[in-house]
Amino acid sequence: MSRKQVILGAQFPGVNNFTVWSDPQAGSQIAFSSFRRFAETVERGRFDFIFLAEGLRIREQKGRFHELDVAGRPNTLAILSALASVTRHVGLIGTLTTTFNEPYPLARQLATLDILSEGRAGWNVVTSPGAFTGANFRRGDHLPYAQRYERARDFIEAARRLWAGGSFAAHGRHFDIAGATDAAPLPQGAPVIAQAGDSDEGRELAASHADLIYSRHGTLEEGQAFYADVKGRLTRYGRSRDALKILPGAHFVLGDTPEEAKARYRAIRLQQVSPKGAIAFLEQVWNRDLSAYDPDGPLPEVEPDVSANLSQGHANRYDDRLETAKAWRALAESEGLSIRDLIIRVTERKQFIGTPQQIAEEIDRHVQEDAADGFVFAPHLTPGGFDEFVAKVVPELQDRGIFRREYEEASLRGHLGLAA
Amino acid sequence: MTSIEPLILGVTLHAGGPAHGLAGGWRERWTSLIGALDGVAEFAVLEDGFARPDGDGPDAALLANWLAPRAPRIGLIAGAALNLVEPFHVSTAIATLDHVSEGRAGLLAQRLRGPRNAAAFAAIGRLNGFAEAGNEAALDRDITDAIDAIRRLWDSWEDDAVIRDAGTQRYLDGGKLHYVDFAGEVFRLLGPSITPRPPQGQPIVAARWAPGAGDGAAASADLALLDVAHIAAFKARPDAERALIVAEIAESDILFAALRQAAEAGARAVSVALSGTPEEAQVFANRTVPALRAAGLVRPAAEGPLRRRLGLPAAPNRYAAAA
Known part of the structure; x- marks a missing residue:
C-alpha cells in the first residue's frame, strides 16, 4: 500500500x-x-x-x-x-x-x-x-x-x-x-x-x-x-x-542535534513570552491590572476578577477564570514555576x-x-x-x-x- | 497657438464590461496591456465593474494589487463602488496596494446610477448601515462619508507607530494609533485600521464630477475626473481649489485638439479612455503618446510616489501631534 x-x-x-x-x-x-x-x-x-x-x-x-x-x-x-x-x-x-x-x-x-x-x-x-x-x-x-x-x-x-x-x-x-x-x-x-x-x-x-x-x-x-x-x-x-x-x-x-533544538526552543519561548508579555497574558485570565507583579516571581494571591472582560480581540479565551487560576496555581506550585515560566508552559502549542x-x-x-x-x-x-x-x-x-x-x-x- | 503646460497623462480602463469579462486569456490580456502602458502613462484608472450588466469582471482593487508587481512605474487608481461595500475593507485594500506598489496607489470613488445602481443593491440586499438604493441625496452623502472614513483610517496609524523597542518590550507605540470614531449619516466606524499607514500617507483619491450630479465627492478628492465641457463649471465652485482637474477624453482622432482644449480650460492632467485591447494600447504607447509629447501636449511619465508625480503636497497625518 x-x-x-x-x-x-x-x-x-x-x-x-x-x-x-x-x-x-x-x-x-x-x-x-x-x-x-x-x-x-x-x-x-x-x-x-x-x-x-x-x-x-x-x-x-x-x-x-x-x-x-x-x-x-x-x-x-x-x-x-x-x-x-x-x-x-x-x-x-x-x-x-x-x-x-x-x-x-x-x-x-x-x-x-x-x-x-x-x-x-x-x-x-x-x-x-x-x-x-x-x-x-x-x-x-x-x-x-x-x-x-x-x-x-x-x-x-x-x-x-x-x-x-x-x-x-x-x-x-x-x-x-x-x-x-x-x-x-x-x-x-x-x-x-x-x-x-x-x-x-x-x-x-x-x-x-x-x-x-x-x-x-x-x-x-x-x-x-x-x-x-x-x-x-x-x-x-x-x-x-x-x-x-x-x-x-x-x-x-x-x-543539528536534539539538544541544540531544545536549547533553541527554550530561547525562542523566552523571546515569545517577554517579562511584560507574561504579565499581560496573566492579566487576560485574572482580568486585573497585575503590572506591579514580578514576572520572575510567584503567581498573585488575589483571585481573578470575574466581571466584564479586560482584553478584547485575543484568540485565547478562558471561560472559567477561577478554575483556570486554580489549575495554574497548582501547576506553578508543584513545579516551582515563576509567572513567566508558567505562561511559557501553558501557552505551548x-x-x-x-x-x-x-x-x-x-x-x-x-x-x-x-x-x-x-x-x-x-x-x-x-x-x-x-x-x-x-x-x-x-x-x-x-x-x-x-x-x-x-x-x-x-x-x-x-x-x-x-x-x- | 498659445503654448500650454504639458499635461500629466493617464488612461482610464474598465475592469468589467464585454472587453474585460473573465473569459479565457484574461491574465495575458491585462499583462500585455499594463506592460504597454507602464512608463508611458503616469497612472491608470481601473474602473470597477460591480454589478455591471454586460459583465462585472474582476474586482478592480484586487486586479490592481496583482498588476502592481508586474508594472513597476505606473500609478494604479482602483475603482470601488463605495455605496455598496465596506469602507474598512476598501481602506485596507488600497493601503495594501500602496504598500505593494511602494507609493503608487489611488482610489476611484465610484457612484453607480440608474438601473445598474438598482442591480447593485439587489446584489447585496437591503442592509442596515447602507444608504437607501433610491435616495440620490443619501447616496451622495454616503460616498462623501465613505471617503472621509477611508481617509481617516489611512491616518489612524502614525508613520512611526511600529517601534520594536527592546527596552520597553513593546512592538507598538499605542499612543500613535488612533480611533477615527467616524459618525456618518448611515454608519459609524471606530478604527483604527489594521493596516499600517501607507507609504504615501494618503493614497490618491479620485472622483468623477458633472454639473448637478452629486458633487461633494469630487470636491474632497485629489483628482476630479470630468468632461472637458464641464471644466469651467467645476472651476467656478468655491470648493474646487484643492482637486487637480483631470479631463477624461475618448481615444479618437480629435485627441490632439481635445488635449489642447482641456489644457486651455484649466485641466492639469488628462485621462484617455481606452477600450482595453492590447493592440490599441500598443499603438497608443508607441505612436500616439510620442506624437503628443513631441507636440508639447503631455509630459513624459516620471517615477516614484504618485502623489509627488501629480504635484500634490505631502499628506500630513491629521492625528499626529504637532511637532
Missing part, C-alpha cells in the same frame, strides 16, 4: 506573541518584500499553500492598544492577489469572515483571486465577535451569536451559486439577494473552502461544506480522536473520507522540535497513523522563518516518498488531491 502524502501549509507569521519581533533577523510585517520572500521560499519548498489569518480590529488590553506583540497586517485578499502575481504554483488561502462581508462582493473577490492565480485560491471561513469587530463595519453588531454558523453555511451556499456563474439568488433569514456575474467558469470551479472552528457546529459545518480543516489538535492521540470524529461525519453528507483534509496548526524548531530527520519522522507518523493529513506550519520569524525548514526538512520528507519533489498539478485543489 502506498503511503499517504503529506500536505504542507505555510502560515505567514502574524499578530500574536508567537511571531518574534525582537530577533535581529525579524523583518517588516507589512513591506511587500517580506511577503514576496516568504512566498518564494515556500514555493521553492513545494508547499501546498500559503495561509493568512485575519484580524479586523487592533487588539486591546486594559482599554489600550496591545503594544507587546506584532500588530498590523495587509488586507488579506489584496496581498494574496499581489502574491499571485509573483508565484506560479503555491496555493493562496485567506481567512475571511462571513460576519462582516456579504456574498456578492466577497464571492466576486474570491473569483477574481482564483482567476488571477489560475486556480490557486482558498477561503478559510470564519465568524467574528460581533460587538468588538462590528465597530469597524457598516452593519455593526448585526448578528446574534447563536446564528453565526447558520449565516456562515448560508453564505458559503450563496457564494457557490455565484461561482456557478450567470444569475444567482438567495432568499432566507440572512440573505435576500439576486443578480448576475460573469465570474465563471472558475479555474477550480470553486475556491478551496477551509474551516477552523472546533465546536460541534464548526465540525459539522466542515463536514458538510469544507475541503479542509485547520485544527488545533496537536498531539497524536488528540489528533487521532479529532480525525476520526470529523471523518466519521462525512458519510452523513454523502462525502468520501478523502473529501476533507485535516491539517492541525503547528510550530517547529530545528537543530504543538511543536516539532528536533533534527530535520526527527521532525520529518514525526510528521510522517502523524500522517500515516491518521492524526492528520498534513500540517499548517507557522514559523516564528518574518520573512525567513521557513528557510531552514525548506532546506532541511522538505528533502527528508521527499526522501521518505511522502512529499512532492515538483509540483504536479496546476491548481490548489489538484495539490490537495481534491476533486474539482
Whole structure:
C-alpha cells in the first residue's frame, strides 16, 4: 500500500506573541518584500499553500492598544492577489469572515483571486465577535451569536451559486439577494473552502461544506480522536473520507542535534513570552491590572476578577477564570514555576522540535497513523522563518516518498488531491 | 497657438464590461496591456465593474494589487463602488496596494446610477448601515462619508507607530494609533485600521464630477475626473481649489485638439479612455503618446510616489501631534 502524502501549509507569521519581533533577523510585517520572500521560499519548498489569518480590529488590553506583540497586517485578499502575481504554483488561502462581508462582493473577490492565480485560491471561513469587530463595519453588531454558523453555511451556499456563474439568488433569514456575474467558469470551479472552528457546529459545518480543516489538535492521540470524529461525519453528507483534509496548526524548531533544538526552543519561548508579555497574558485570565507583579516571581494571591472582560480581540479565551487560576496555581506550585515560566508552559502549542530527520519522522507518523493529513506550519520569524525548514526538512520528507519533489498539478485543489 | 503646460497623462480602463469579462486569456490580456502602458502613462484608472450588466469582471482593487508587481512605474487608481461595500475593507485594500506598489496607489470613488445602481443593491440586499438604493441625496452623502472614513483610517496609524523597542518590550507605540470614531449619516466606524499607514500617507483619491450630479465627492478628492465641457463649471465652485482637474477624453482622432482644449480650460492632467485591447494600447504607447509629447501636449511619465508625480503636497497625518 502506498503511503499517504503529506500536505504542507505555510502560515505567514502574524499578530500574536508567537511571531518574534525582537530577533535581529525579524523583518517588516507589512513591506511587500517580506511577503514576496516568504512566498518564494515556500514555493521553492513545494508547499501546498500559503495561509493568512485575519484580524479586523487592533487588539486591546486594559482599554489600550496591545503594544507587546506584532500588530498590523495587509488586507488579506489584496496581498494574496499581489502574491499571485509573483508565484506560479503555491496555493493562496485567506481567512475571511462571513460576519462582516456579504456574498456578492466577497464571492466576486474570491473569483477574481482564483482567476488571477489560475486556480490557486482558498477561503478559510470564519465568524467574528460581533460587538468588538462590528465597530469597524457598516452593519455593526448585526448578528446574534447563536446564528453565526447558520449565516456562515448560508453564505458559503450563496457564494457557490455565484461561482456557478450567470444569475444567482438567495432568499432566507440572512440573505435576500439576486443578480448576475460573469465570474465563471472558475479555474477550480470553486475556491478551496477551509474551516477552523472546533465546536460541534464548526465540525459539522466542515463536514458538510469544507475541503479542509485547520485544527488545533496537536498531539497524536488528540489528533487521532479529532480525525476520526470529523471523518466519521462525512458519510452523513454523502462525502468520501478523502473529501476533507485535516491539517492541525503547528510550530517547529530545528537543530543539528536534539539538544541544540531544545536549547533553541527554550530561547525562542523566552523571546515569545517577554517579562511584560507574561504579565499581560496573566492579566487576560485574572482580568486585573497585575503590572506591579514580578514576572520572575510567584503567581498573585488575589483571585481573578470575574466581571466584564479586560482584553478584547485575543484568540485565547478562558471561560472559567477561577478554575483556570486554580489549575495554574497548582501547576506553578508543584513545579516551582515563576509567572513567566508558567505562561511559557501553558501557552505551548504543538511543536516539532528536533533534527530535520526527527521532525520529518514525526510528521510522517502523524500522517500515516491518521492524526492528520498534513500540517499548517507557522514559523516564528518574518520573512525567513521557513528557510531552514525548506532546506532541511522538505528533502527528508521527499526522501521518505511522502512529499512532492515538483509540483504536479496546476491548481490548489489538484495539490490537495481534491476533486474539482 | 498659445503654448500650454504639458499635461500629466493617464488612461482610464474598465475592469468589467464585454472587453474585460473573465473569459479565457484574461491574465495575458491585462499583462500585455499594463506592460504597454507602464512608463508611458503616469497612472491608470481601473474602473470597477460591480454589478455591471454586460459583465462585472474582476474586482478592480484586487486586479490592481496583482498588476502592481508586474508594472513597476505606473500609478494604479482602483475603482470601488463605495455605496455598496465596506469602507474598512476598501481602506485596507488600497493601503495594501500602496504598500505593494511602494507609493503608487489611488482610489476611484465610484457612484453607480440608474438601473445598474438598482442591480447593485439587489446584489447585496437591503442592509442596515447602507444608504437607501433610491435616495440620490443619501447616496451622495454616503460616498462623501465613505471617503472621509477611508481617509481617516489611512491616518489612524502614525508613520512611526511600529517601534520594536527592546527596552520597553513593546512592538507598538499605542499612543500613535488612533480611533477615527467616524459618525456618518448611515454608519459609524471606530478604527483604527489594521493596516499600517501607507507609504504615501494618503493614497490618491479620485472622483468623477458633472454639473448637478452629486458633487461633494469630487470636491474632497485629489483628482476630479470630468468632461472637458464641464471644466469651467467645476472651476467656478468655491470648493474646487484643492482637486487637480483631470479631463477624461475618448481615444479618437480629435485627441490632439481635445488635449489642447482641456489644457486651455484649466485641466492639469488628462485621462484617455481606452477600450482595453492590447493592440490599441500598443499603438497608443508607441505612436500616439510620442506624437503628443513631441507636440508639447503631455509630459513624459516620471517615477516614484504618485502623489509627488501629480504635484500634490505631502499628506500630513491629521492625528499626529504637532511637532
